[in-house]
Amino acid sequence: MLSKYAAPDDDGFKAVSSHLLGFAEEARRRRREKGELTTMQLELSETNLPPKVSLRDDPHGLQVAKWLMAYRPEEVQHLDIETLVYEARRLEKWDNPNNRDNSSSGSILGKLSQSVQSVVGxxxxxLSSIVSSAAIYAAGSGxxxxxxxxxxxAESGVARKVIHDIEESMAGVRxxxxxxxxxxxxxxxxIDEATIDEVAAAVGAKPALDLRQNVLGHEPAPDAEELELPRDSIRFRPGGAKAGRFQYGFFEEKPxxxxRIPYTPVEGSTDVPPQDLHRVRRMVARLSHPERTSRHVLRCAGYVQDRFEKQIGLVFYLENGGDTASPPAGLHDLYHGSSKEPGKAAKPRHVRVPLGLRFKLAHSLAVALEGLHRVGWMHKGVESKNLVFFPPEANEAGGRGMDAGGLDGPYLFGFEWARPEDAETDLKSDFSLKNNAYRHPNRWGKPNVKFTKAHDVYSLGVVLLELACxxxxxxLKFKNLKDACRCEPEALRREMLKSVREDIPHLVGQSFAAVVETCLRFDExxxxxDELRAHEEFKEKVVGVLRRLATAEV
Structure with missing residues (x-):
């Protein structure tokens, strides 16, 4: 079966041999699980492929599909095996220009740098090795x-592993x-060319490319009528929580x-300044785009103006219901426990959160930021107050408020200053220590450098440090936060890094501490x-590590 390879030290021989050994080991494991085998429904039979897909001209792919369909595991009965194999074979062709059909020979892939083409290749x-190994195994299966x-x-167990490996590998390629x-x-x-490319469509990149076009301003500004909602179209919830920044309501019968975002009106009027209104419309267009950057950013319905209060209201669809009798809670609020100030809503009570759940929160925030950066969008306000939770549905009237059970679905807010990466940087002065503590040292006071994605990642590092403690x-008793007048930005970063190296591993482990340090030093x-390499570094050293921690049983 392996005779087509030149020698045992051939790379292809090694790859296929490795997969065959894996398949054989899976078969042996399944045979050992005798107890499960006696209860399995053995209704598998030879299956004829339906005539709808073009695997008929691909004997290699056809053999794999027929074998997988014959031994299809029960838990993947819904899966279209033929389409799965067809798509895998289609992706395989891209690595070999001689095998590509005319429609893909001029693909945008050819314009990628050699290093990127190498990684994708x-x-x-x-993927090709997995499919080849499956074909060889299928040929000898009987x-x-x-x-x-x-x-x-046992064969069903092997098929299960092959399906998993193909799906996982295809996801990686895409x-x-x-x-x-x-x-x-x-x-x-x-990028305009990429949005109509055959390969981009095949890997599902077109919606994200459309959003990136929007972010970079390659599309015309949306009409105000498309995004501004009449104020009377919002039915504010009677008796619902109105906690300053957020308010619940219904739009088109949806929660x-x-x-609410305050604005400084044009002098002598209550109107929003034209440049601010333009930015609001651009931002709402992106937040309402069908392609969501992550599940941690709610879809926006539009915006409303309140000239009396001098506020813009961004209207977001709530997901999965929730206890709208209790106010949303920012992560910052949950650190400190309840307090009741005259005329203000009570803050949520102090919530003690297990380490494993804190890992999940950290991963959620990193995923949210990665999704924004992927399409060229920077948040510019990553702070614990902008990571918001909505209390779960109450079991009894009045709501139960926030507890640890409601912390599995955080959402990122605070988009009022979000901007695309190539936009002009706002260099307005801000000497507030409350805001600057989360900012990169180069962005304190009156910044003189352009805002970059690394500045967002730095802010993420500060929030992760908070989560750890x-x-x-x-x-956290940093000396440079005791006196706003004498606070030195770089000295504060050094203090935080010292704590990350000496104290944080004891609290949350070395892996989490390494992620925090990576974020605080990401610019270095x-x-x-280049942009792609930096993004891959963030995915590997931050998102990837946090994913492993979040999925571990801690």
């Missing part, structure tokens, strides 16, 4: 009718290709939450990197 070759019940069950199309510097001037940055670590 490696992923495609891994008919279902010739096998015992134990053998059929994500890498999508990110390359979005972030590869060579394509910035041809919404309105985030479950305290606000202002309660990625100096000289």
């Amino acid at each position: 490696q992923s495609i070759r891994r 008919a279902v009718s010739e096998k015992t019940a134990d053998q059929i069950a 994500i890498q290709t999508r990110d390359a199309l979005l972030l590869e510097p060579n394509l910035l001037d041809t 919404v939450v309105i985030e 479950w305290k606000s940055i202002f309660r 670590i990625t100096e000289g990197f």
Whole structure:
């Protein structure tokens, strides 16, 4: 079966051999699980492929599909095996120009840098190795009718592993290709071309490319009528929580939450300044785009103006219901416990959160930021007050408020100053220590440098440090936060890094501490990197590590 390879030290021989050994080991494992085999429904039979898909001209793919369909595990009965194999074979062709059909030979992939093509090519070759190994295994498998019940069950286990490996490898190829199309510097001037490319459509990148076009201003500004909602179209919830920044209501009979943003009106009127209104409309257009950057950013319905209060209200659709009798809670609020000030809503009570849940929160925030950066959008306000939770549905009237059970679905808010990466940087002065503590040292006071994604990542590092200690940055006893007049930005960063290296590993482990340090030093670590390489570094060293921690049983 392996005779087509030159020698045992051939790379292809090694890859296919490795997969075959894996399949064989899976078969042996399934045979050992005798107890499960006797209860399995053995109704597998040879299956004829339907005539709708073009695998008929692909004997290699056809053999794999027929074998997988014959031994399809029960839990994937819904899966269209034929389409899965067809798509895998389609992706395989991209790594070999000689195998591409005429429609893909001039693909945008050819304009990627050689290093990026190499990375994508490696992923495609891994997928090709899995499919080739499956074909070899299928060729020697034999008919279902010739096998015992134990053998059929073992084959089903092997099929399960093959399906998992193909799906996982295809997902990797699609994500890498999508990110390359979005972030590869060579394509910035041809993004319009990428949106109609056959490969971009095949990997599902078109919606994200459309959003990136929107972010970069390649699309005309939306009409005000499309985004501004009449104020009387919002039915504010009677008796609902109105906690300053947020208010609940209904729009078109769907539950919404309105985030209110104050503005300074044009002198002598109550109107929003034209430049601010333009930015609001651009921002709402992106937040309402069908392609969501992550599940941690709510979809926006539009905005309303309140000239009397001098506020813009961003209207977001609420998901999964929620206890709208209780106010939303920012992460910052949850650190400190309840307090009741005259004329203000009570803050949520102090919530003690297990370490594993804090890892999940950290991962959620990193995923939210990665999704924004992927399409070229910077948040510019990553702070614990902007990571917001909505209390779960109450079991009894009046609501139960926020507890640890409601912390699995945080949402990122505070988009009033979000901007695309190539926009002009707002260099207005801000000497507020409350705001500057989360900012990169180069962005304190009156900044003289352009805002970058690394500045967002730095702010993420500050929030992760808070999560590790479950305290606000202002309660961590850093000397440089005691006196606003004498606070030195770089000295504060050094203090935080010292704590990360000496104290944080004891609290949350070395891996989490390493993530926090990476964020606080991300500008140094990625100096000289292009956009795609820096994004991959963030995904690997921050999102990837936090994902492993979040999925571990801690």
